Amino acid sequence: MTDIRAIAAAALPDAVAWRRHLHANPELSFQEHETARWIHERLDGFGGLSVSRPTPTSVVATLKGGRPGRTIGLRADIDALPIVEATGLEFASTREGVMHACGHDGHTAVLLSVARALTGMRAELPGEVRFVFQHAEELPPGGAREIVATGALDGLDAMLGCHLMSTFDAGKVSVSGGPVMAAADFFDATVEGVGGHGAFPHQTIDPIAITAQIISSLQQIVSRTVDPLESAVVTVTRINAGSADNVIPPSVNFGGTVRSFDQALRESIHERMHRIVEGVAAAHGARGSITIDPAFDAVINDVALAAQVEESALRAVGEAQFQRIPPMMGGEDFSIYARVAPITYWFVGARNPEKGAEWPHHHPHFTVDEQAMETAIAVMTQAVLDQLSA
Numbered sequence: 001m002t003d004i005r006a007i008a009a010a011a012l013p014d015a016v017a018w019r020r021h022l023h024a025n026p027e028l029s030f031q032e033h034e035t036a037r038w039i040h041e042r043l044d045g046f047g048g049l050s051v052s053r054p055t056p057t058s059v060v061a062t063l064k065g066g067r068p069g070r071t072i073g074l075r076a077d078i079d080a081l082p083i084v085e086a087t088g089l090e091f092a093s094t095r096e097g098v099m100h101a102c103g104h105d106g107h108t109a110v111l112l113s114v115a116r117a118l119t120g121m122r123a124e125l126p127g128e129v130r131f132v133f134q135h136a137e138e139l140p141p142g143g144a145r146e147i148v149a150t151g152a153l154d155g156l157d158a159m160l161g162c163h164l165m166s167t168f169d170a171g172k173v174s175v176s177g178g179p180v181m182a183a184a185d186f187f188d189a190t191v192e193g194v195g196g197h198g199a200f201p202h203q204t205i206d207p208i209a210i211t212a213q214i215i216s217s218l219q220q221i222v223s224r225t226v227d228p229l230e231s232a233v234v235t236v237t238r239i240n241a242g243s244a245d246n247v248i249p250p251s252v253n254f255g256g257t258v259r260s261f262d263q264a265l266r267e268s269i270h271e272r273m274h275r276i277v278e279g280v281a282a283a284h285g286a287r288g289s290i291t292i293d294p295a296f297d298a299v300i301n302d303v304a305l306a307a308q309v310e311e312s313a314l315r316a317v318g319e320a321q322f323q324r325i326p327p328m329m330g331g332e333d334f335s336i337y338a339r340v341a342p343i344t345y346w347f348v349g350a351r352n353p354e355k356g357a358e359w360p361h362h363h364p365h366f367t368v369d370e371q372a373m374e375t376a377i378a379v380m381t382q383a384v385l386d387q388l389s390a
């Protein structure tokens with residue numbers, strides 16, 4: 001029997017070094033050229049992998065086992081965010097305004113570690129593993145759909161992935177069947193009125209006063225039309241209008257995001273948003289318009305596959321480290337992989353206030369407890385080994 005814990009412990013020092021290299025050299029979504037080249041070099045160095053580049057900034061490595069079997073995909077996201085890092089870490093970003101503030105540097109190091117460990121067991125492995133280093137998770141429409149469109153993932157029997165979480169205690173693991181991350185939509189709305197002098201509002205159609213009512217009405221969608229036992233979010237995150245204190249502007253532009261799990265609910269929220277923006281504007285003689293981009297579908301784990309991954313996680317880290325956390329309203333383009341195979345996406349705790357790892361994701365102080373990567377390596381290795389012979 002393979003000693004997964006020993007494999008993960010032995011892999012940790014290189015994983016830490018790799019994560020720190022990536023952390024110091026972050027690249028934005030769709031611009032991960034150096035990152036992809038660096039990953040490609042590491043994979044070539046392991047020997048035995050066939051490495052391809054389905055898109056300019058993504059990398060897929062294929063490991064063929066010694067005998068026939070299933071084909072399992074493993075995914076890490078590799079992109080960083082437009083954030084000015086404020087951690088003060090010795091391996092902090094060397095690129096002003098770009099930061100690995102979501103743990104994708106850790107995901108990449110973990111997947112490289114799993115790839116190297118499995119390469120060493122190649123002769124005894126059944127089937128095939130595809131290691132997917134995915135670009136552009138952070139920027140809709142995301143990189144997953146581009147990789148899937150190339151056919152690089154055709155023939156998969158299952159697709160697995162995990163996320164390190166700074167909001168969940170280091171060493172803990174959560175695997176659940178069903179919904180784990182929300183559908184994420186982004187909207188852009190405009191209210192066109194008639195501008196004019198601030199002292200003569202009766203000669204204008206004031207789009208600011210109308211937009212204020214629209215935004216208030218949007219708050220009614222979740223509070224008054226969604227079943228209290230269901231989950232949804234409508235958030236306005238930006239609003240732009242006006243240039244002077246004595247001028248009523250001709251128009252207002254605003255936008256934000258919608259989150260939900262259920263597809264029918266998602267569609268009904270979109271319909272209500274159209275009705276409110278267009279209807280409230282029309283009631284005041286203005287013209288309201290809204291476009292809603294359904295960026296990411298909800299990540300809904302295959303129930304049977306998730307139950308198997310849960311077994312693998314229990315085997316890898318023990319019952320004491322297993323703790324199921326509720327679904328999150330965050331979005332993830334991992335949902336795209338459900339178009340090619342059953343998926344399971346799980347969470348590995350990386351919170352440790354003693355090491356400064358207690359800030360939320362996408363925060364300038366965000367960091368992870370690197371020890372959590374050992375847990376992530378153990379669970380992912382166990383899960384893929386179990387799936388290959390499932």
Ligand code: NI
Pocket residue numbers: 102103104137163
């Ligand atoms: Ni992330």
